[in-house]
Amino acid sequence: MIDDTAARAKVVEAADQLFYAHGVQAVGMDAVRTAAGVSLKRIYALFPSKDALVAAVLERRRAQWNAGIAARAADAATAREKILAVFDFLDGWFREPDFNGCAFINAYGELHDGNPDVTRTVREQKAAFQRYVADLVRDAGAPDPLAAQIAILAEGAQTTAAIAGTPEAAAQARAAAEVLLDAAMT
């Protein structure tokens, strides 16, 4: 047998992949068990319910998002470049073969009603991203309203790329962000 930490990781990873590809409600716990190779009994010992597993999956997504953004920002020297690095991160993500839109938006649309934890988690994730952008905008010396505009571009790029099934929305949003930055800094 493997220890609890490893079993948890395998279950969350398998559930993430399945939920993200097919939607939460379309995936049964049996499918998670098969994909993770962990018995149902063990899964329910690690997570009290499917909702708790969904929460763990969203937490995993949150960590991945933050790490991906931070990695791109680390290569950028200025606050302006760190802002644009967000769209470079999105560009790379949109090109991954299993990209299927923002997992938080998908989860919110599917589960917001009847699962208040999901609503709260998604709202907090988006608010945290807006704070991240707001800090960078302030560092860049640009006026505060620019932050919300940059965040809206990032959100719009995600849904546009997901539905179109093509990655060009990242570059288009990035170009728009550059124009907005230039206009704000004059």
Added chain:
Amino acid sequence: MIDDTAARAKVVEAADQLFYAHGVQAVGMDAVRTAAGVSLKRIYALFPSKDALVAAVLERRRAQWNAGIAARAADAATAREKILAVFDFLDGWFREPDFNGCAFINAYGELHDGNPDVTRTVREQKAAFQRYVADLVRDAGAPDPLAAQIAILAEGAQTTAAIAGTPEAAAQARAAAEVLLDAAMT
């Protein structure tokens, strides 16, 4: 008894309201029947399956979206004002008490897998909107790439407003669109 046209309208309207508020999979056909006041037998005589009812609901949403955009555009004199009228339409929509994001995005996130009709319908709706914006951008004498940027702002405003539960994303996106328009026309 009421005639087929009226019964169809009542069923689609009730289903739209329920699906939009709670998600498609969370609403049973019994709930549609109760809300519409039309028997299950009649519903299945009008729509061969729940999927067909979902398709009819999306078609209704498409007509409402187009009518709402057209009504706002009718008040605008120039192509530039017609572009900005999109965000005025969004602002009014976001303030409706039952606003819950874009029904097409929600349906795509919930049903894209296992219901190809939904994927196609949503993709067509978004493509049609992009063509609408592209025509206005051309009429305004602005370069083509601006169209995709405007569309991304509109998409981002919808998801941002839905998740935050507040309408200010419309005004923020409109302000960004004005800056992009000004920069493109110089």
Added chain:
DNA sequence: TACGATAGAGAACGATCGTTCTCATCGCAA
């Protein structure tokens, strides 16, 4: 080797859903 605790495989359970079917009721033609 014998034993007790444990874990996995999957059957079982209760609930729910989409869809179909039954049956009592009603309107209407002859």
Added chain:
DNA sequence: TTGCGATGAGAACGATCGTTCTCTATCGTA
């Protein structure tokens, strides 16, 4: 009035899902 076709209300059916339970095999230890 009588009989027939159609309709609505909702029971019924088969499938699926989240969750729990049973049974068997395995492992470490004395």
